[in-house]
Amino acid sequence: MIRVLIADDQELVRTGFRVILESEGDIEVVAEAVNGHEAVRQAALLKPAVVLMDIRMPELDGLAATEQIQRQPDPPTIVVLTTFDQNEYVYRALRAGAAGFLLKDAPSSRLVAAVRAAATGDSLIEPSITRRLVESFAEPTVTPGIPAELAQLTERELDVLRLIGRGLSNAEIAAEMVVAETTVKTHVARILAKLGIRDRVQAVVRGYQTGFIRRSG
Structure with missing residues (x-):
């Protein structure tokens, strides 16, 4: 319960x-x-x-x-x-x-x-809230290709980050990617560890700040 x-x-x-x-x-x-x-x-x-x-x-x-x-x-x-x-x-x-x-x-x-x-x-995470938040308080970096701050992420992890940016939960991401929810949890944990951040909200903010989610999500 x-x-x-x-x-x-x-x-x-x-x-x-x-x-x-x-x-x-x-x-x-x-x-x-x-x-x-x-x-x-x-x-x-x-x-x-x-x-x-x-x-x-x-x-x-x-x-x-x-x-x-x-x-x-x-x-x-x-x-x-x-x-x-x-x-x-x-x-x-x-x-x-x-x-x-x-x-x-x-x-x-x-x-x-x-x-x-x-x-x-x-x-x-409501994407509309996060987008307005970052646009108001963060200066996104606009660069071609994958931002340097995210270069250590694998293609699969980048895909997961895009979906997190759309506001999807782990279960929804698993359905979208046709994988097990445990696999998504592992990807999320690795994203947070590689970026040195605390949670999914910060991951979305980082994605917007680098221009990655705004451009690709």
Whole structure:
């Protein structure tokens, strides 16, 4: 059972997410939080696998709450809920340790997929969010061929990076490439190790910064 904490100050949002998630047989919403303080406290007390974290909340916002939760022992995976007008907040959430981003108006299937992916250490990254993020805060390098920063990646790893840039989870990449999901996980792990980065979000940002994903993805 995937244990989820929903942190959002809007009751309708929390209720809607709970209904969607608990209609799935493998997901349980263990608590709801209306502000960052509650989110931090509930995360420490209940040890959920995944936290759906709104950015704009009273008393303590989602960014500060994310930073505090990341300092807890064995912290949960945090998926930040955002809207298109929050580019700067998304950038700060990335630095705070968020593992993924989800648009609040995303389809219910995307919400469920994001929670399941996060629970396995994977993540779904909305390509539209990442693209706007990088275009606003990063200067992409435009060079012919494969960027030097990515030259150590194999052709297969580059293919996986392109698909990560499209926002696909490991399971979706496996289906696209017609390989086992374990094979995709191995490719992702090697990409992160070779690039010296922490997670898939940073991999996508690196791809955009080098111009690779924008040009090829």
